[in-house]
Amino acid sequence: MKIQKFFVLIGMAGALALGAQFSCAKETLKVGMDPLYEPFSYQTPDGKLTGFDYEISNALCEAISVTCDIKAIPYDGSMSALQSGQIDALINTYAMSKERLEKFTMVGPYIRPTFRFLVAANSNIDGTEKTLKGKTIGIEKGANAIKIYMNDTFAKTSKIEPYDQVNDGILDLAAGRVDAFFGDENQLFYAYVKSQPNTYKLVGESVKSTEYFGEGQGFMLRKGDDAWAGKLKTALDTIVKNGKYDEISKKYFGKNILVQ
16 A cells, blocks of 8 residues: 555656646747848858847747747748748748738837938949939849839839849849849848948938838738737837847947837
């Protein structure tokens, strides 16, 4: 009888330990981001993912005590990865446009972006319609808000050339196949002007039209995913309040890109 009680007690202790283990297990937030979108998300020479969005994602997870599982997913496969459940969220500068808000649940904004022209350092283009008339302007193919803006403005007098990746457009800019590239000012400044000031420059006024670009860029989730939406809202509020957002933003851009 004593032996039987002993094994019962051992079994109960094991069950309690197992229950405690499960109760302490953290939830996992699966995040996707493009590995070719410097400085927001890119890979180091040894293949590790890094960048502004990578650091922000880890800070968000830390703020709400969940595990971050961050996956490098090219832009072309990002939507299907989200819809299929391969990831829970896309954290990669997605504009909170009317069209997106109809199809997805979004949290933010976590960036209030501006847009501008990048040209060669010796270019006479100043960002005005007059100097861009008859010229070829590169844009990122997947950036719908930029496509709509350009179609309504410069497409009347200039040729608009879409590219799968920003890097591809800049390569053509360097080769003279396009005359200017219009895109996210934060990205263009960090990736090209800051690193190659004698090669590229930003011209024209900073464009921040809410009519085209909404209130900013946010985290994208499957439509109706209110659970993660609520947690990410709490996490964003936390890192803004405790200064972590400001710290990461200034590391990459020298300023806070949420309050600009």
